Amino acid sequence: MTYTDALIPVPVGPLQVGAAADSSAPLIQFSLIVPTYNESKNVAKIVKQLTELLDDCLPGDYELILVDDNSPDKTWQIAQALTPHYPQLRVMRRETERGLSSAVIRGWQVARGNILGVIDADLQHPPEILIQLLKQIQNGADLAVASRHVEGGGVSEWSFIRRFLSRGAQVLGLLIVPNVVGRVSDPMSGYFMVHRSAIAGPCLNPMGYKILLEVIGRGRVETIGEVGYVFQEREEGESKVTWQHYLTYLGHLVRLRSRGRIARLRRQFPVGRFLRFGIVGLSGVFVDMAVLYLLSDPSTLGWGLTRSKIVAAEIAILNNFLWNDAWTFADIAQAQKGWNARIKRFLKFNTICLAGLVLNVLLLNFLFNVVFGQQHRYLANLIAIAVVTLWNFWVNFKLSWRVTQIKK
Template sequence: MSLYSNLLPVPSGILEVASSPVCYTEEIVTSSLQFSLIIPTYNEGENVQEIVKILSQLLDSIIPGEYELIVVDDNSPDGTWKLAQELTIQYPQLRVMRREQEKGLSTAVIRGWQVARGKILGVIDADLQHPPEILLQLWQEMVQGADLAVASRHVEGGGVSEWSVVRRFLSRGAQMLGLIILPEVIGRLSDPMSGYFMVRRDAIVGKPLSPVGYKILIEVTGRGKIRWIGEVGYVFRERQAGASKVTWKQYIEYIQHLLRLRFDLWPVKRFLRFGVVGFSGVFVDLGVFYVLRTVLGLALTRSAILSSEVAIINNFLWNDLWTFGDISSRQKGMGKRIKRLLKFNVVCLTGLVLNVLLVNFLFNVLGVNEYLAKLIAIAAVTLWNFWFNLKLSWRVTDAQK
């Protein structure tokens, strides 16, 4: 049998990590390991032997026999996959996958994780720019209970060796852009562009992953069940052999990834329900206003205030039962409901003030048509009301487990 016939089969279909590895026999599936480290490669023939040697020595010192190294190669012209497969004779913990159809670092990592047997999954570059010895510190973070352990250039002990001013600017600029587009994810990471980390398998099991480009950490943090993140400083080294693969295309893909993840993580279904409830509140407001003003003869201002409050209460009740029902059902008790109502009132009344201010600014300052200004203000305030009610009135963190 040829040495190359023992290559790992390449998974196909959805990019999702299961609780057990795919493409293995039942005997192998039942023999789980503590750790699986993916080494994605493309034209890394000059580095693959060295990286495998160093990683094997490091992991043998802490978890001998309880780890595997998986080289996932995108059919490199320099035959990296062949060189790696030849190393399996010397390093039995090494396994190799050759991909001939799919391309890209992020998907290579996921395909590797899909066949991995480890309870903890990791990734490291093959070019030795990620110091292998940092692996031991990342492992300690996982041992202490972290769901995700990240090697960071932007914490104590971290940095870059010989980056140009332009590259430093682009790296920091990418992080700032991420904070604007995806603050709840990027804000948790000091180095969201890191490609050197470990994650618990349980944290990403069953989560469909959809990375764009060559970075996957943001995808894992955004879609996974990540509670505790540990960070370890490292100095990014200059490449010892081979050519750098960083191009402008990678920065464009990074932006595309942020936007896709932003849209996917936005609770669209919940927002649509919130909009339907808000639309119904318009008719409640007008109906009550008619009764108070025309039937009962109350003053204009008093009628407007009372009708608005009735509409707010109507909207709150429907949102509490329907839009955010899954959350409020775990926050039982009249006291908590009243607390949610008061917060809802504050957010909505603040939105009303913003509506008036925005209409006046658009119409009086920018000269926008008054009806168009009103529509813009309604759209902006609807987003305001939804987002702040989601984060304040119906906070998931208040739910009783």
């Protein structure tokens, strides 16, 4: 049995990546981990595609490490049978541990490369994006992430529910650990590569299958590059994403937050865009105030305060969206032409702002009824608007102008 067709012994102990590869074999530039579970129908295809791609750009200077969690469909066995034909392929069979994140780290622990990567085996991650990710690392990035939410990115066929859950998970992350989740446009991505030096040393403790959060939160990641990619639908096999994964993801966010190992936010704050957003928001204040006066003042219609506020805020939201779409985020909107794309942007913008409206209404009533008294309704309204402004900017900046649906 040769070096290439033997199963790799599974490391034991803490999930900790060494500063240098612990191997008698020569060091290489790139190690790509392919975690698998019941991927027998896809494994030959993904190995073939990856090998053809990497043989061209890194001949003899890479390895593929397939880490299988003892799949009932014998994925590991099929992969092992491929090793005589693919000298760069190595296979690990884990019989006692489970989980995508820990599988990736176990693979990194035996890897010989200075650059460590991960890609799914289900063919939903286009292999050709690896070349662009490698260029990001070679140009100085500590971490290169394939993102569905930057230029060139998208998803092929996602239901409304799946989109909603994905966006909701990202918003939760922004609220709980903003200095981790806010550093990348697609924190749910499972397709990335990282320089070994950026994660060597710390004991990693991931939960579920979103290992990127752990890499950013506990690693020494200074510079991050992002590359757009289109997330494909499965050709073979079944999706492994369940409700339990979303609950585990939430637990992971809480763990990162509670332990305080949050990487510092070093992305440049978008000052120019924020100022434009603020100017637009100011115009919305005048719209909001004017409509609130017309609806609620005793000398006009005399509606109740809460009902008047809801109508006034919705009209102000429409005003703000039109100006933001035409000015604040014009560069992004121009790349997403058509009424369908504009309507989707508005619905997301409106949903985020309506969440802010709930906070706004609660705060307004508190200030109006408890703090200032009924003689200062407009001051209370102005303060409520100011408090919600940061929410609206931050979440809209991250989500609203990131339309990802594409044509098949």
